[in-house]
Amino acid sequence: MMKKIMRLITVCLMIIHISGCEKIIRERAEIEEHLFIRTVGLDKADHEDCVNMTIISKIVEAGATAEATRKQAYIVTEEGRTLFEANRKFNAVASKDVFWGHLQYIIIGEAAAKEGLSKYLDFIIRDHETRLTPNVLIVRGVTAREAIEKINTKEFIVSDRLKSLFENHDELSISEDMVLAEIIHLMDHDYTSVYIPCIQLVHRTPWEEIMEELGGKKEYDPMLAGYAVFKEGKLIGYLTEHLSRGLNWVNDKVEGGVIVVEDDRGNQISLEIIDAKVKKIPKIKEDNLSIIIEVEMSSNIVDYEGKEDIFKEEALKDLENKQEKVISEEIEKAIEYAKENGVDILGIGDAVFHKYPVEWNAYKDNWQEDAFKEVPIRVSVKSKINRSYVIKEAIGSQSGVKK
Amino acid sequence: MLAPDREKISLKQALFLFLTAVYTPAVRLAANYTAIEANHAGWLCPLASFPVLVILLWLIKSIYMKHKTASFSDLLNIILGKLAGKIVLMIYIVYITLLLALYVRYYAERLVTSTYPGIKIQLFMVVMLVMVAYILRKGIVIIARMNEIIIIFLTFVFFLLFIFLMPEIEINKLTPISYMDILPVMKGSLGITALWIYIFFIFIFSDRIMEKDKVMDKGLGISVFLLLVTLFLIISSIGSLGASIISRTPLSFYAAVRQVKAFGIFERLESILVTSWVISDFIIISVFTFIILEMVKGLFNLSHIKPLINIFILFIYVLSLYISKNIFELQTYSSAFAVPANIFFGFIFPLILLLIGKIRRKV
Amino acid sequence: MFDKKKRKKLPKEMIFSEPPDLEKMTLTFNNIKKVLGKSADFKTRKVFINLDKKMTVELVYLEGLVDQKSINEYILKPLEYGKRFKDIENEKQVIHEIRQGAVYYISQKKRIHINDVISDIIDGNAALIFDHEKTAITFDTLQYEKRNVTEPTGENILKGAKDSFVETLKVNTATIRRKVRTPNLVINERIIGKQSKTPVCLIYIDGIVNKNIVAEIKRRLSQIETEGVLTTGIIEEALVKEKGYLFPKVHYMERVDTFCSNIIEGRVGVIIEGFPIAFIVPVTIVSFFQTPSDYSQNFIIGSLTRILRYSLMLTTLVLPGFYVSVATFHPEMIPTELAESIAASKQGVPFPIYMEVFIMLIAFEVLIEAGLRLPKAVGQTVSVVGALVVGEAAVNAKLVSPGVVLIIAITAIASFAMPNQDFSNALRVWRFVLAIFCSIIGLFGLAVGAILILFCLAAIESYGVPYLAPYVGSKSYQYEDTIIRMPNKYDAFRPFFLKTSNKKKGE
Secondary structure (H helix, E strand, O other), X not given: OHHHHHHHHHHHHHHHHHOOOOOXXXXXXXXXXXXXXXXXXXXXXXXXXXXXEEEEEEEEEOOOOOOXXXXXXXXXXXXXXXXXXXXXXXXXXXXXXXXXXOOOEEEEEHHHHHHOOHHHHHHHHHOOOOOOOOEEEEEEOOOHHXXXXXXXXXXXXXXXXXXXXXXXXHHHOOOOOOEHHHHHHHHHOOOOOOEEEEEEEEEOOOHHHHHHHOOOOOOEEEEEEEEXXXXXXXXXXXXXXXXXXXXXXHOOOOOOOEEEEEOOOOXXXXXXXXXXXXXXXEEEEOOEEXXXXXXXXXXXXXXXOOOOOXXXXXXXXXXXXXXXXXXXXXXXXXXXXXXXXOOOXXXXXXXXXXXXXXXXXXXXXXXXXXHHHHOOEEEEEEEEEOOOOOOOOOOOOOOOOOO | OOOOXXXXXXXXXXXXXXXXXXXXXXXXXXXXXXXXHHHHHHHHHHHHHHXXXXXXXXXXXXXXXXXXXXXXXXXXXXXXXXXXXXXXXXHHHHHHHHXXXXXXXXXXXXXXHHOOOOOOHHHHHHHHHHHHHHHHOOOHHHHHHHHHHHHHHHHHHHHHHHHHHHHHOOXXXXXXXXXXXXXXXXXXXXXXXXXXXXXXXXXXXXXXXXXXXXXXXXXXXXXXXXXXXXXXXXXXXHHHHOHHHXXXXXXXXXXXXXXXXXXXXXXXXXHHHHHHHHHHHHHHHHHHHHHHHXXXXXXHOOOOOHHHHHHHHHHHHHHHHHOOOOHHHHHHHXXXXXHHHHHHHHHHHHHHHHXXXXXXXXX | OOOHHHOOOOOHHHOOOOOOOOOOOOOOHXXXXXXXXXXXXXXXXXXXXXXXXXXXXXXXXXXXXXXXHHHHHHHHHHHHHOHHHOOOXXXXXXXXXXXXXXXXXOOEEEEOOHHXXXXXXXOOEEEEEEOOOOEEEEEEOEOOOOOOOOOOOOOOOOOOOOOEOOOOHHHXXXXXXXXXXXXXXXXXXXXXXXXXXXXXXXXXEOOOOOHHHHHHHHHHHHOOOOOOOOOHHHHHHHHOOOOOOOOOOOEEEOEHHHHHXXXXXXXXXXXXOOOOOEEEEOOOHHHHHOOHHHHHOOHHHHHHHHHHHHHHHHHHHHHHHHHHHHHHOOHHHOOXXXXXXXXXXXXXXXXXXHHHHHXXXXXXXXXXXXXXXXXXXXXXXXXXXXXXXXXXXXXXXXOOXXXXXXXXXXXXXXXXXOOOHHHHHHHHHHHHHHHHHHHHHOHHHHHHHHHHHHHHHHHOEEOOEXXXXXXXXXXXXXXXXXXXXXXXXXXXXXXHHHOOOOOEOOX
């Protein structure tokens, strides 16, 4: 009897203790009450010290058949003193609860990037709903909000277009996706600098302007335009085209691409990069640090303007030399840019740290400003042309016919 | 203090209880502590702690060799004499109670930080403590049986997540290793040793453990398994996110699992990890409660512990609410105080005890 | 108004008759007629021994229970025409002759007490009553219509024997004897039930089984005090006194080969007259996942099928709760496309997800219950209508969302894959409990529910054998026949948890 009374009293006490709050379970929300966002745009606002946050989400109205489902994009922008405040303000405007768990792309505007990254990224890193897997992009020339509004079309929503953009990045190897976790890693060490892929908005072909006169909407396409380079968390410049590919060469991120060389007579030959392997080898000899960047790559001949027989041994060797020259030029330009601005985006400091962890202590203080600028970096490229495809000699060369 | 055979658990079940008891804090703080101390070389720390575990196993075997049916309280009485033994026992009771309150609070805080931010911690604590109070009445045998199934589940979940995490691991983040890392690795291994001494705490109720003479053979196998699991844990955490991020996340393996992107299908699986934590927390809280109540029984010479369970659970609830104001105090308490205290109570003091026992020829 | 004196007296016809006290009556024909004569199937016949009018005995039997042909041939004929009865002068000599074998019947018993005679007559014996000697001799002439040994209705396998138990106890024991021919097989019979007097048999192999278990079962059976054993529940509940937390603690089966293999392993079987079902105690959780077809297939295929069954058990238990908790509390676990389409398909549905899941679970239970009582003719139509109506129309009317219908359908199919119906019933209730916990607090509720179920499973012990054996246990494991099935050459030891008398098979 006594046991039962004790148990009853205990349980009652505990229930009274918890029931002091009315809304115990605040986390519960039905699945249709969540607004799943996949892309977010972060901007600097006009007011002093304020930030803009733009979210875009799909609203799918299910119909009886597949054609009847309509997809609409739903774009909202809010302003707040910090990102979290802007996030909370959405709840006053949107009909649903913003859910961050499925976030895939973070677009940061140019002005915001110039102000400093940590202000914009801390909320996303710290919050429990988000994770460190979204891709980060800088948009050049327009604000993130305009970019989102313009990239969005009726059939495709922003995240789909960005996804196809990044899936094809190794066709040209101009840029590469950067995940938030990697960016944090680069920002944490003071001997590396951050570089983030950037996109530009490109106008479509002219006959769309005729459509515009007839009342159609002007449509823009996002274009992967290389990298944005940061120093101490603030944007300092952009690397485009050959510079950014040079950077990719050094970081061993080239997977495909085109190299154009000329033969003796000035006809252009396109070579497709098949694979590439790059090693950064630091050497310390008598307290002198030097770096060798060794590139090994191979390519195929895919396009030839002229009619010469370039498949002879000397001609091929000549092409390979020209190819190597192109590559080393790109790399050296990238190195020059990095040294000039004092940003070690090439991962050289990291390579030295991994090979000579003890001696690194002497160099690591202020690496980017002092030692990095003076370290001699030598580039050595070894290339190979593997094959061509369906035909060997070009058309019009008549070398198949015995003379 | 002989317990009937029906209430005894086998050595294998006791070692499994040890494994589950270590899983909870290891997943939380192993990678974090070692990344803070030793940066990218943190994954070497378990290797440095392994000899300590082997010594501890040998210690347990030698202490309990002559007195097969004695519990820890009996042993203290035999070696140190009645008065000193009772005083030492009381100190142990106080310390392990503090540790238990720490764990209860930590479990609730961990759930709230990771998955349920708006909910009061009292709810989680009440639910868990009521469950422990109800289930513990049936005795340690039931808990040991449950644990055998639970440990299969935990191993399965852990290895599954580790396999999914493997594509994310970069060797770059785990190297370079040089002689400069030796001292930080030693310091980091203290954190791991502080967890592995729980094997000694498990043997506090050794009057209920059968087959203690095989503790070296079976124990070595379990220790190797534990070493491998801890290695995998730290390698996957530091290798996927890097030491700089891991050293600032209080829940390191959880943060690493959030990165999992296997085959494009298995993403965002961390809630399964949280579920496994709740289950392993239940085991560690009930085992520690049982240890404390067995020591109290030894102190006051009671016959059984059933009536004490409810009162003690209420006391733990109140204590864990007031043990610290917010989670930052809790973390400081854990890393600054609990780590050295664990090593003292779990390793250094038993060594002293063995020494005194050998001198007085009682062991 | 409420005057006690004016209460009506009971009319005389409503005086309740008292049954005759069988202990004190003497064994005479008239007394037997007094007791049994009220029934229409009570038949008597005066037999003249050696056709002598002075020597009469009464032959008494219950019509419908006796084999009249054998009474004619082997009892009446020798009594009336037999040579041995030529020089008979009194009843005592008659009894003596019959006991010496003058009547061609092997099973004859001499009875002195009237209640023995009466219970023999009810058992289908024909009794010869000798009034002067106050003795009777009863012959076992039992014959009645019984069901043939047919295929089991519930537990079908392709590559094995297709015989199942029938309602007659003697036929069952015969079948068991034919499968287990060791002389150590003991069939121990006892009568249970005051009115029904049902014979219940305990079957075990002496020398293998643990004697304590047998003694305990005998003790518990002898403590049953009931009027009649007409449902299996009475025996089941008496066999297991400990708490079961809804999980079954006796294993019931229709198949004879499963029963026999369990007996050979060292368990004890119970069969009851009137039920085509046998019970096995003690039982562990692995028995509920074993079917004979595992053993007749390749061991890899058998093992994979068993693993499939275990995963289906987990699915049916966890899936509704898991869906509720993931959709409500952790939507990040669902792939993005799926999450959006689930959210879209749920537009307009008035109930929250947990309410939908409860409705569908209850609807499923109703379907099962109604399906048991459907007449065969209507069955086909109703199932088609049910699928169309419940599925299509409910979704279109936005009563439930299609995701929930799919989840519940998967759960239902998984629950039908359980070999044992009792266990599946237990899972149905626990599934509900888990869904309730999950709807309150998400995956934490799932963890709490899982701990509770695990506690219930770990706490059940039948006859000292833990329910979860051999997965948990003090000594080394015997995994040869649990979640996987190893080839038979690895199967050398009897299950350790039964604590059998001889450990190794083949001794």
